Amino acid sequence: MGATGLLYVGAVLFLNGVMILGRVDPKAAAVFNLFVGALQVVTPTYLIFTAGGDADVILNASGIYLFGFTYLYVGITLLAGLDSTGVGWFSLFVAAAAVGYSFANFRLLDDTPFGVIWLYWAFLWFLFFLLLGLKLDGLNAYVGWVTAIEGIVTAAIPAFLILSGYWADWNQTALALTLGIFGVAMAVVLLPLTHPHAHAPVPAAERGRPA
Template sequence: MGNVGLLLVGVVLFVNGLASLGIVSGRSAAPLNLFVGTAQVVLPTLVLLQAEGDAAIINATWPSFLFGFTYLWFGLINLAGFEPQGFGWFSLFVAGIAAYQAVISAPGDPVFAVIWLTWAIMWTLFFVLLALGVQRVGRLDLGRATGWFLVLLGVPTCTVSAIFLLNGTWTTAPEAGLLALAGLAGAAVLSTLLALPRAGTRGEAGSSNAVPAEAVLAVD
């Protein structure tokens, strides 16, 4: 996806993470999603119209549509009240593509391979929450874990990466890939810990800490 679009995606993931945590409402997050989603669809279309069949340009551009449709769909769900199950199944498709991109990126760019893996995990969580309706895994509130995962990793994987790419300071060193993987693992652990019931709370599905599945829509 384009680096400028990637720059904006970080803030969308952050705000959508806050929405899934109940800090901001889905309706208040909708305009940002519609704006960035539209940009992620219109701008790649303009690029493809001028690509003249160049395979490198096409392969670098088409993934933007997956994420653009995600944000547009999220905005419409929150504004029009559409049921979220279809979005959940679409997320499974996006997760599969992201996982494939992670595999093929690993030899040449291990850092971006980890970023693709992060996005694959995010969209898998959306699928589990919204298509399968799984809200809790044992004591873990999956909606809150997803929210924290977006808050912790949205800006680093998107906005920070875009800044490095735009300034020509991106690295493909294996050591950087290992550091990125360690960051992903650390964020996953922290998200899990933050989503576990705190002392003095019931931690049940009916608790005031639970986040509705409809709020957990987001992402790259």
């Protein structure tokens, strides 16, 4: 994925996470989704046309469309006030495709960190399917936090490190392992913290009762 585009993927994921948490107006977030969605359609098109037939470049670029179309779809859905089920079921397709791109990064492109990062994205887009496609509203807080955190961990930070030249200096196996451990820890730790009943007020009738 183009590092510049990846940086703005981080920004839009963070913004969308905050929106899901109810801190940003959906129509305000929609505009930025359209900006990033357009960028993520133009970028892979340019990369493919200038790839000179390089199969690895084309493979890498093709995955970017999954995100570009997602953000365009989200932006239009929010602005037009459409039902979210379309985005949700498309997200299921993206989640399945992301597993394939993870395999490609591990086995074909020899890029283990992004193999792990694609698994992060597969998990996140599956959560979008549950929240938007199946309407599991109890996941709102969980999905919001996962989205915002993944925006920073899987996109903004890697993009900055790639653009500044530091990404290649890291041991790629150690980096992939660190990302994997953090991802599992994030997914597990956030579950109890964002459970709908975790911060529910204690009913007045229950207060003062002995344990």
